[in-house]
Amino acid sequence: MEQAEIKTYTKPQIGLHNLMALLIIGLYLFGLALESFDKSVRPDYINIHKLGGLAIIALLAIRFVSRLITPPPAMPATMGPLFVKLAHLGHYALYLLMAVVPLSGVFMSLYAGRGLNLYFMQVASPLVENKPLAHTLHEVHEVGANLLAALVVGHVLFALYHQFVLKDNLLYRLSPRGK
Template identity: 35%
Template sequence: MSRTVISKPIATRYQPVLVALHWLVALLIIGLLCVGFFVLENMSNSDPKKLDVLVLHMSGGMLVLVLMLVRVIIRRWSARPAAPTTGSSLLDRLASLAHFGLYAIVFLMIISGYITGWLISSAFLPNGPPLPRFATLPSFQVHAVLAVLLVLLIAAHIVGALYHQLVLKDGLLHRMWFGKRIITSAEK
């Protein structure tokens, strides 16, 4: 008995909704990282404005969660370009791991941020207790380490995209931008 394998169609570009989500989520994540590293890190826990910034930071994290879930669902069911190649199996494997890592770290950051928010939730009540030292919370320690890893992976992602665009000159960035999209059946 032979099995018929149904292969997904191949597209020249990502679906426009995925393109919009990619760039929107990228901007949101970079903004949230900047707020975490350059605003929240430098604010005293006794500063009453810190709670307001934390609420915005946590709300942004939840927005990223929703957009990432939508992105994963659409990506799963839509035609997409074939995986790019560099001519090096090692670089191709590293790129695949980096993409998986980006998704994994973003979701783990959201989880660790949510747990941290839950642990300090009483501080958001009127006349609630003061904010704890975040560095003492294991969930925040995980969140901080993941933030550094995410920055490194984003940098690697950008370097990889520029390598494709400027060195290999394979037009990789066109795949993640708006334009005419051609879908063909996948080769068997």
């Protein structure tokens, strides 16, 4: 019996996926380390963290448009409808948190009265300072980042489970050598 051709993501989609994965993991670890930096340099590192969050928002928008133009390849035929539905829910949760975490961080900063330092220009906060709301957004940012980290770990573990236990070749969808 001839095996059906497995469709893959496009090379730009794979690149966006991998770039965002690296950025998210890097920014999460960097965010955990921010409090350990000397107070004299901490604002500069926080600014780098914020700019990374803005990059994630921009890449997420590009990725969203890309998904509208080129839908993802079908899940392996061996996956039952319940598992396909759960996989989709997991991806929706990832996308939601990839938006909520950086947006809550940006709005936290703006409501704290801090603008954005884009290095080539300074952008003052257009919002009225609201410290209690900034504190709430800080909590949303931290909890959301931890949830996103847990989902990323689950995402990787499920992909590895599919590839090496179920052997359904799920990871081939992210192979740039595919068709």
